[in-house]
Amino acid sequence: MSATLDLAARQRPVAQEPAVTGAAARYAPMRRRAWRAGSIVLFVAAWQAAVHYRLSLGIVTFANVPSPADAIPALWALLHSPKLPMHLAASLTRVLAGFCAAAVVGVGLGLAIGRYRALEDVLLPPLEVLRPIPAVAWIPLAILMFPSSELSMMFITFIGALFPILLNTIHGVEAVDPRLVATARGLGTGSLSLYTEVVLPGAAPSIFTGLSIGMGTAWFCLVTAEMIAGQCGIGYFTWESYTLQNYADIVVGMALIGVLGMGSSLLVKRIGAALTPWYRLRGARQ
Incomplete structure (x- = not known):
């Protein structure tokens, strides 16, 4: 090698x-x-x-x-509310479950579709048909498909995170220099080693880009699901605040969603940078 x-x-x-x-x-x-x-x-x-x-x-x-001056007392009240840990735990559990499932399925399918044209011809067209369907359109079907609202909301986050991860993984695999693959095969590298030592490292930057984007879309889709089918969570808190006309709490809920989404996406990005030390962005950045 x-x-x-x-x-x-x-x-x-x-x-x-x-x-x-x-x-x-x-x-x-x-x-x-x-x-x-x-x-x-x-x-x-x-x-x-x-x-x-x-x-x-x-x-x-x-x-x-509502202004920031109105939102600060509402944020202070929420931070001291016993309901905050319940809302955070519910949303984090749903996001992590859906995101992890999407990471496994998206990366696995992306590595396969990116390497084999037969799988691309068979699997990619139906996936491309499903990709533009918004998360909110999946909610009624998810409620019918799964026995509990928790599983249906996890499925919505899974759908939201799946396609960015899948498409970025396919792009990363297709962008691997074919000369590297040919050289590895010329050295007698087997199929499994070719994936683990050439294809996967070459596609890893794109994979982690997809994971970072997928984490953000998972939060977006979770809030949509919680507004309709949830009984707790940050999205449910935000929607409940609107129905109760607590407009400052709406801003607080939106801010929490933004901070959690940004923080989790940044964490994925940092993990990706730590696991791909051979890759550094190059360009004329001032």
Whole structure:
């Protein structure tokens, strides 16, 4: 396999970037974090100003929208509510169950479809027909298919996460340099070793991109399912707040969904970066 790795090293262009040393290198991560935190502060300040001055853009008005100042007491009350652990545990369990199932099925099917044209011709067309169907359209069928609402909501998150993972895995497998595959076969690599030592490492960056996107869509689909079929969870809390006209709680629920989705997607991305040390993004990023 050393010849395979040598060929990959020769074929991969290495971008020449100016070296950053000294104090600039030490403070660059801190400066980026400051910019990111500042962008969030600026967004919240713009939101507060739009609500305070009842900004109206014609078809969009902020006259009835809760402000950040209204949401902070509601968030404080939720953090001290005994219902918060129940809502978080329910949503996290549903997301993780659906996402893990989607990861196993999506990566497995993607590796197979990406390598074999016969499987692509047989399996990909029906999957492409199912892919555009929105998650909300699956809810009535999921309720009929599964004996409990919990399983139906896990199925909705599974459907939401499956297709980004599947398509990114297929793309990653198809993007593997065929010369690497030919070299590995010329060295006598078996079918299983070809997958584990050439195809899977080559497709891993795309796979983890799909996993990160799939985690975000799993949260999106879970909220849709909880609004209709759930009795607890962050999505159910958000919808219940609307029906009870607790508008500040709607903002709190949306913020929790955003933070949980962003955090879980970032975690998947960091795990992917740790497991693919041979891959680094290259490009003219300023």
